[in-house]
Amino acid sequence: MIVCEQVRKRFGKAAALDGFDLMVPKGVVYGLLGPNGAGKTTAVRVLATLLRPDSGKVEVAGFDVVTQASQVRRRIGLVGQQAAVDEVLSGRQNLEMVGRLYHLGARVARRRAGELLERFGLADTGGKPVRQYSGGMRRRLDLAASFVIAPAVLFLDEPTTGLDPANRNQVWESIRDLVAAGTTVLLTTQYLEEADQLAATISVIDAGRVIATGSPAQLKSRIGGDHLDVVVQHAGDLDAAVTLIRARLATEPSVERELRRISTPVDDPITALTQIAHALREKDMAVDDIAVRRPTLDEVFLHLTGRTEALA
């Protein structure tokens, strides 16, 4: 549904997209993950016909975004970083206006506005001016506006930026519903959790190009497999516990002394877990926590970009 080949876009001297490649199949949520300034928003603006690429091929729903922009526009929806809705008008008036601009006709536009208000949980407040809406309600109205026609491709550019967790969950729910209805979604985010929650496939983007692509699980496995974490109860036991783990698992554990935590990569997590738990109990070393965990997307991201600071 989305094809980008060697797309370049410069703003003055800075290259926002620098050989950007992307291939998104139909009917999935595809995550574009990267820090501020990585080129995510530029990529979305090029795909949504708002920005002309300097070079490269860009197709959305089978049409070229430069030469067939109006064909593309009949098949896409865009939810940008700010809710692009008229503050003075009511939610219903906003949706009717968008429906008319899609040339649905007055009657169909009105009916569609009603359906969408219902579906996005705004039926009660549909007549009120948007100015009185909460941040989450505006977001949902914005989503509804990009769903006036069921678009083949929906671009969501950091759709939950600035929302509290409850509202974020509501927006996520709405997005899942849309995908269930057959829409292909390209989601940009700097929240790793968001990509993990929603996206089947993720491309990590840095400095205007894709540096890694895969499912969240595949990306996580790229920096090694599972880890065993042990938190000892008494700081005095730390060194003895490290020696024990090193001897039993033949690995080199890392230690966070303030947290009293020892972490080590393991090949066979279940065996390692039972073996170490047993050994620690034998030595009378009290444990606050012992668990096997997969690396977080945060760690994957830091590993891939070579950055030292976490994102979100």
Add this chain to the structure above:
Amino acid sequence: MTIAAPTLRWAVADAITLTRRDLAHWARQPGVIIANTLLFPIMIVLMFGYLLGGAMTVPGGGSYREFLLPGMFAMTMVFGIGATMVAISADAARGITDRFRTLPMAPSAVVAGRAIADMLTAVVTLAVLIGCGLLVGWHPHGPLGDTLAAVGLLLLLRFAFVWVGVYLGLVCFANPEAVTAVRTVEFPIGFLGNPFVATATMPAWLGTIAAWNPLSSTTSAIRALFGNPTGGDHSWIAQHSVLMATLWPLALIAVFLPLSVRRYRHLS
């Protein structure tokens, strides 16, 4: 759902849809719009007409209030630029313009809808101001044809400044300071002209600059057409005020309409 191909019919329909959006703003917040467009000229009329007007004499004779009112009409038309600019830049800054640009609507509709809505506002504003003028003792004394011609010239002036406003709004939307700056410059433009005092009373060089202000040409022209005191300016431009009140706005439109459309197409 199927969507018809874009045609001229859609260009008109889309412009009407966006005009209706602005009319809905009127319906939802009439107070704000009245305050923005009418309060200022009415206040000026009261201030200059009654508070300061006693000390004013019009060169060539005639009532100061009859001299002042046409100036207020023209100035209000020019000051409409602020409303146009704020509306255009607010939409662009809030991402609403981007939403329109991703819809399969006629690209011309965004600026055309703005222009139609602003012209409708101008007609209503002018009607109210003329009503206020009649209340404070201003009258058109010329034939009906001349009076209508004067109203036409006023709306032409507003139309020209719609396009100046659209262009400046599209250029400045990314920084709010620029919008404020333009709105501040309105005032010297209004005062560096002949709406309040005749250019004949100014130092010669300043009078010449003021006389060449597009606002002055329209003011002089409608004073003549309404049969109101003209302030005794015998310069070439004042003597050809109806011609200049037509040429100035047409020149502004010729420059700023294409610039606005071009700017809209190349928004990024």
